[in-house]
């Protein structure tokens with residue numbers, strides 16, 4: 001199962017967090033076997049970029065250039081040899097058996113030879129031998145990260161990545177639920193979730209599970225509650241808690257709403273007679289939003305936020321939860337760190353700036369815009385907000401600390417202290433970012449400079 005899943009990652013771009021549980025289920029693998037397959041498959045996927053460097057040094061050629069089956073088995077073998085307590089003879093002989101079953105009689109000799117050479121060093125030895133020599137490069141390699149991501153994390157934190165990386169990486173994140181306001185209260189959800197669950201500290205709706213499958217809870221099955229990182233809940237609540245000038249008529253817009261986690265929370269927090277308009281460019285994502293907010297005071301449309309289907313200056317509050325690199329949620333998607341490159345960030349920031357401009361255009365004078373990403377990359381966070389505000393005559397940054405006291409960013413040189421930057425190692429959430437922008441009450445005209 002682990003090898004087939006990794007082959008699908010390499011060959012078809014599969015998402016492991018979706019594929020692996022399905023394969024385990026289909027093949028009837030459970031208990032300790034499923035836990036072992038998951039550990040070696042996720043562990044390998046997280047590190048395959050650096051394991052390939054080790055394998056290339058041991059085997060004389062880059063595994064990315066060989067058959068996906070051979071590559072997957074080599075990577076799984078190297079991961080077991082360097083990062084688990086699986087006895088080396090067992091890791092090697094099972095790899096040889098596996099590749100024989102998958103690819104016939106030719107590759108087993110090669111797999112055997114390369115894995116024996118991997119065994120010549122332990123992980124520390126390989127880091128010394130093949131990692132870049134500078135401190136950041138070596139730390140990134142040792143942690144199994146592409147260098148550009150380590151650089152981005154270091155820049156956002158304003159220093160070393162050592163404290164942040166373990167929580168961003170290997171921790172199996174606790175499952176957070178949101179007791180959706182207006183549908184169920186937190187105390188009821190806590191009772192349903194059992195004695196291991198406890199209330200989260202960042203929002204009044206969050207419940208942290210100690211284990212088990214959230215889909216077993218009736219409240220989750222009925223949509224009264226949903227799995228949602230506490231950081232996401234906090235971001236949605238920021239938009240609602242930010243003071244707007246001249247009250248709030250309850251006309252709210254969620255510009256990038258799919259699949260609807262934050263929209264469902266917003267819909268439950270609307271003032272009397274308020275209404276949420278939830279937009280997403282992707283029809284299948286918009287359908288998920290419709291399910292998430294069904295029965296509540298909201299409407300869903302398929303729309304490109306850059307080509308507004310609504311009148312300018314209409315909304316009291318606007319959320320733009322922008323498409324982003326997802327660097328803040330790497331712990332949930334094992335292979336994701338190797339899928340993206342810095343060029344993706346450059347491409348995304350164009351979209352992010354466009355959407356944030358559109359969000360400010362959509363808000364009324366005195367209205368509030370929240371800009372959020374699930375990434376701590378400064379180019380996608382601070383810089384987008386800086387550039388959009390600099391490019392307008394009608395927008396000013398609000399101070400998030402005045403809205404949620406106690407959520408100050410670490411005192412780094414890089415981040416804007418008025419913004420919210422969450423971190424797994426500090427807050428137990430994904431590394432979400434949010435900034436609040438207020439549209440000046442005296443806006444007249446289009447606002448873009």
Ligand SMILES: C[S@@+](CC[C@H](N)C(=O)[O-])C[C@H]1O[C@@H](n2cnc3c(N)ncnc32)[C@H](O)[C@@H]1O
Nearest residue numbers: 256257258259260261262280281282304305321
């Ligand atoms: C980070 S997700 C939003 C998550 C959502 N707010 C939630 O809490 O469930 C970003 C969404 O933006 C949508 N999107 C991307 N480009 C867009 C555009 N130009 N206009 C509107 N939506 C867009 C994507 O389809 C995706 O569903």
